[in-house]
Amino acid sequence: MELEIQIKTLPTQPGVYQYYDKNGTILYVGKAKNLKKRVSSYFTKNHEYGKTKVLVNKITTIKHIVVNTETDALLLENNLIKKYQPRYNVMLKDDKTYPWICIKKERFPRVFLTRNVIKDGSEYYGPYTSVRTAKALLDLIKELYLLRSCSYDLSKKNIEIEKYKVCLDFHIGNCKGACEGLQTATNYEQDIVAIRNIIKGNFKESLKLFQQLMMHYANEMEFEEAQKIKEKIELLANYQAKSTVVNPSITNVDVFSIVSDESYSYVNFFKISNGAIIQSHTTEIKKKLDETDKELLELAIIEIRQRFNSQSNEIYVPFEVDLGNSIKITVPKLGDKKRIVELSIRNAKYYRQERFKQIKIVDPDRHVNRIMAQMKKDLRLSVEPRHIECFDNSNIQGTNPVSACVVFKDGKPSKKDYRHFNIKTVEGPDDFASMEEVVFRRYKRLKDEGQNLPQLIVIDGGKGQLSASLKSLDVLGLRNKIAIIGIAKRLEEIYYPNDSVPLYLDKTSESLKIIQQLRNEAHRFSITHHRNKRSKGALVNELEHISGIGKQTVVSLLKHFKSVKRIKQATLKEIEAIIGKNRAVIIYNYFQKK
Template sequence: MKTDCSAVSATFDLNIFLKNLPNLPGVYRMLDKNGQVLYVGKAVNLKRRVSSYFQKNDHSPRITLMVKQVHTVETTVTRSEAEALILENNLIKALSPKYNILFRDDKSYPYLMLSGHAFPQMAYYRGTLKKPNQYFGPYPNGYAVRDSIQVLQKVFRLRTCEDSVFEHRDRACLLYQIRRCSGPCAGHISQEDYQASVHEAVTFLNGKTGELTQVLHHKMQQAAERLDFEEAARYRDQIQALGLVQSQQFIDSKNPNNPNDIDLLALAAESGSVCIHWVSIRGGRHVGDKSFFPDVRHDPEPNGQDYAEAFVAQHYLGKSKPDVIISNFPLPEVLQTALNQEHGKQIQFVTKTIGERKVWMKMAEQNARLAIAQHRLQHSSQQNRIEELARVLDMEADGLQRLECFDISHTQGEATVASCVVYDEQNIQPSQYRRYNITGAKAGDDYAAMREVLTRRYGKMAEAQANGETVR
């Protein structure tokens, strides 16, 4: 049960508003005079928490700057602090408030999917997880998924073709010829044997490689006793391939059969920069890692712990979670409770490591520090380019925070298309790229085509600004 309480800007009286706030858990939203959300936060006690912003003066520079711009406050009462945490996370993702800690790279992560067909397809997948398909991951990037698919093709020979292709073939494709597929489309393997291969692949992806190797050894011996040496050789090749994969990819040398999914999170904060380095271990295999950098432009003195907690909330709430999270920073109990409730079972939260896990964490911390150094160098180089461009254009560098670049292309004068790429917020913005079909210019006239696209783009922007709207 949630209850909204909004302070209307026209009649907003801060003292009256604070006196009437309930002593209940919930979420609050700070708005500026234009109605834009500046900050979203959660509280176990709304009255005490919201009042503290206006009654104390020991806030961080980021919060102090935000409070000066607050014009109205809105609140939403929730049943518990854990529910408030989940709602806060959803609102941060939806509203992208200026003064909240934001991790820009919040797109869905890729999974390896085994479809629910009679002859399951193995595929790269992003998006909402759907039954009866099986999903393994998430992986830090697409390369890790494709690497796993290549391993499974070599060892278990599962199909990767689309259903439209699979259902209309009467002869096997090249993948069958090079022993990367068992050819179910052309009847080269029975449904029962194919499902056995799928089961073996699932066993491998769940990290039970020792168990799988024993099963394959047993099958190899049975085939040899039947004098079916061709089948025995196939099992032998599978065992050898599994051994090679295990030696190359398993990070836990002492226990490669540990079925737990483990995430390592290493926080590094240096010279005003913050980095969270994520290492993903699935079924005992190190499947990839990635560095995340929050937006710290509005925070002169970033607190690493705050950013680490924000990362965990944004990265895991509402998404797939590992069985173990190892971090070099503590997590508040309310966040652990919310993650456990969503996961359906207890997640192990580990901050004190020993032995091999301690070595992993040191490696992750080193990677985080190296990533910060690289990030600062790239930012410095990028800023130098912006300043040089501003000098050439005889402008102030602050006036070049957003750049839109247009290009005209055509096919021998026909099918003219204009493309727009965007640089904003100190980075390229692929989601804001645009493409325009040019219809009014003569074939091959690039100048007329450029005139048309600029008129369409900035004419629309001028009209929107006249109506008080924003166009991106």
């Protein structure tokens, strides 16, 4: 049952999933474009391969890490397999799986593709999951900038003593001849700065120059060369410069983040070793008092680092924390470090969402209590809105004005308590007066019958509809007994009595989602009643307008034939059998003429 709930509440984002057995041993690591869909397939398919059946039978726990793209998932899967070497994964023998682009630390740096990262101060960018993409990027760089390909030691002394001579690359125009001093180190370094920007993805200016080069070839009628350039531009448009998951400049670091609600906090932990995420863990903390996120995160960092025996000397966090002087605390502001902290926050948020879904299944009371507490806080109410009623008016071109009242109890629709209202005292399409009438009728009846009043009334509309409703509550003496708000459709702003400044809730908040659900349900219920009323009126009116036909005859016909359409298609004898010959002739002739 627990495993089933874990699968049901998985996110649909790309990421990496990990299967564990009852002893907590990792069995398998896999990547997915859609985590929920991929993991579910293991438990719904009939597996012909014996080892897969055995694997599925051993799984007791599923963990996952959400990432931004499929490429990130591929790289992270690679790192975790190397770290844990799960029994059911294909073993990866070394770290040369993916290529990197290297800018060598030397005078007149070379730029080349490598699968071997050497810590000699050189710059490494990647890894690239596609060799084709990396080569296309290098080709682009070589088209735009003339770089040396030789491995000569181009020190200042060697150039001055003319130790080297220019090679074929210089003669065919692929190099500027730095070995003979024909290009300065400053000029070469300017090209390296531009290349570094291209590799990082900031290639707007360079791409513009490349497009100009393509047009130049086209104007010179060199269409084959122009086509080659075009293909490289298209490759670059689809290429991902580097992964946010792996960056060789970030080594031996712990990353922590926290998200909170009224009762619980969720802390995510990433362990980064040699530039790669090798561990992810999220824990739930129940608040005892009104602890701040800073206090909870400090406690969680100490506990989690002890649990996982972390020896990292640096920690990335979303805000300043106080952990003493022995650990370096970094709050990244931009770049890859910032993106890794953001990824940690995303994983904490997804964990919280999954916990909400799981709790909704296994502990619905706790789920309801949390939602109600959140709504009380978000909507600035004095009590939890356990009983909410929402009103909506409906009329089309002023005809058949109706209103609807829908009721939510504990955040869920209570359909047996829904009510329809036909507007009685208002002539024409007057939305304000209609709202005033139905609110008065609804709560006068509840008051007279001694029924329970709601804690919150939601009016579908802005200031006008809210003011009209308040008049009715004033007359009934309920103004201070029931909270009332209006929700406008345009920007989902929430209005309060005697307050001209609306409240804007977070678009993703559960409080706003329940208010929107109320409003949409009231609109649907109102429109349905209005449609039924118009349809019924149209049917009855057409039959009653036939001279010599009364209401009782109409009722008899509709009771038997069910619709006007069937009456039109009926024979004279079929109609005569229901209402007699004389009236049957009148109706039959009426529809025949039409």
